[in-house]
Amino acid sequence: MNSTKRGRFAPTPSGDMHLGNAKIALLSWLQMRAANGVFLLRIEDIDHQRSRPEKSVQIIDDLCWLGLDWDEGPGAQEPHSPYFQSRRLELYAEALNRLEAEGLLYPCYCSRAELHSIAGAPHGLASEGAPYSGACRQLTKAERAERARKKTPSLRFALPEVPQDQLLRFQDGISGVQQFPPGRGGDFVVRRADGMYSYQLAVTVDDALMEITNVLRGDDLLDSTPRQIQLYRALGWGEQIPSFAHAPLLLGADGTRLAKRHGDLSIAGLRSAGVRPTALIGWLAYVSGLIDRFEPLMASDLIAEFTLEKIDKEPFIVTGQALSILYKN
Known part of the structure; x- marks a missing residue:
């Protein structure tokens, strides 16, 4: 290696x-x-x-x-x-297809107004806005079909359902030990309704395929790290998760x-x-x-x-x- x-x-x-x-x-x-x-x-x-x-x-x-x-x-x-x-859009589409094949994605029809309506809650992940409630994750096939007639959906990554006391931990090279509840912030968007791939998906795919071992970036992105770690694991790149340092x-x-x-x-x-x-x-x-x-x-x-x-x-x-x-x- x-x-x-x-x-x-x-x-x-x-x-x-x-x-x-x-x-x-x-x-x-x-x-x-x-x-x-x-x-x-x-x-x-x-x-x-x-x-x-x-x-x-x-x-x-x-x-x-x-x-x-x-x-x-x-x-x-x-x-x-x-x-x-x-x-590199084809690479992101390929990763999205892999997640979809594993049953890890679902369409989200929430409007901006609906998302803003939960913005009064304490933010789970500051750079991502208020935590997502998971409303569209529970929709039936019929309900999704009905909403699809009115709105093009975004795609969200369904976070694994694990006990909240099983904290996701990593050692940050500057900030020290970090730990987050695995579902903190809720399911997150990996492709927007307009078809654009999210930062979380694109950066994870790029860093993995470019064999990045060390990520040093601003601490405004510290709270994005748990989401990217979840994507690394879901895409089969768990052994390639880089060391992070947030300045x-x-x-x-x-x-x-x-x-x-x-x-x-x-x-x-x-x-x-x-x-x-x-x-x-x-x-x-x-x-x-x-x-x-x-x-x-x-x-x-x-x-x-x-x-x-x-x-x-x-x-x-x-x-x-x-x-x-x-x-x-």
């Missing part, structure tokens, strides 16, 4: 890459470079309504400017081609995740303002906890001393004062 570690950075090209994306790109790159592993770039452009081809080009250019190269992906070796999700986000001064309302914090914007790549790498290393004081650095300067244990477990608040040092170096 190949013991080489394989990691990836998988951005969505719906907008410019910003500081938060760059932090995750740097940390995931360092994890693989420190382990003499293989680093992949995958473009998650499955949402054709939001994704923009020119943003994929900009992301690739920004990564090169930062000195973050990749061993597999666009412009590099492509043994697991294609590396754009929009070109804290960069937040705006108002305590919310970085967005356009916090100003132009895109890598392209910072480049245009004269920020040097060494200053940005040093700043990202500092706010991530990898170094104890700011200094301009190349990404390669951080490889030798990199460990997951160094990564700060608390989010960093991005203020104008915190950013000012970028423009002086």
Whole structure:
């Protein structure tokens, strides 16, 4: 069995890459470079309504400017081609067919209004919204036929019915031991009513087929991990479940995740303002906890001393004062 570690950075090209994306790109790159592993770039452009081809080009250019190269992906070796999700739809359809053959899917006819009606309940999985009640799982064949005449359904993955005290556990490389009730959040969508495959399905299929052993991403996706583990097992890839590490986000001064309302914090914007790549790498290393004081650095300067244990477990608040040092170096 190949013991080489394989990691990836998988951005969505719906907008410019910003500081938060760059932090995750740097940390995931360092994890693989420190382990003499293989680093992949995958473009998650499955949402054709939001994704923009020119943003994929900009992301690739920004990564090169930062000195973050990749061993597999666009412009590099492509043994697991294609590396754009929009070109991998047949693979997702195949996985969906396997789940359906196992009786693990069912149609869901709930409208947005019906789903919003349960939004007042405590969220089981923050990134996924309110827990799903399972209403459509109990429909009879006749009831499904009746509802199908009025609405095209989404498809939901039917979570295994196991005792709630049998917690799903995994060791997160940054956040430590995590445990979730197996049914937390309820059955989740794997294909939307408009035919688009869900993030949960696509990322699980891609990571499994690309033989990813280590996933480092933002902690806003921590609560997606149990769902992906369930899909790994259902698709027969239980022995391929990667090691996960979820890094804290960069937040705006108002305590919310970085967005356009916090100003132009895109890598392209910072480049245009004269920020040097060494200053940005040093700043990202500092706010991530990898170094104890700011200094301009190349990404390669951080490889030798990199460990997951160094990564700060608390989010960093991005203020104008915190950013000012970028423009002086």
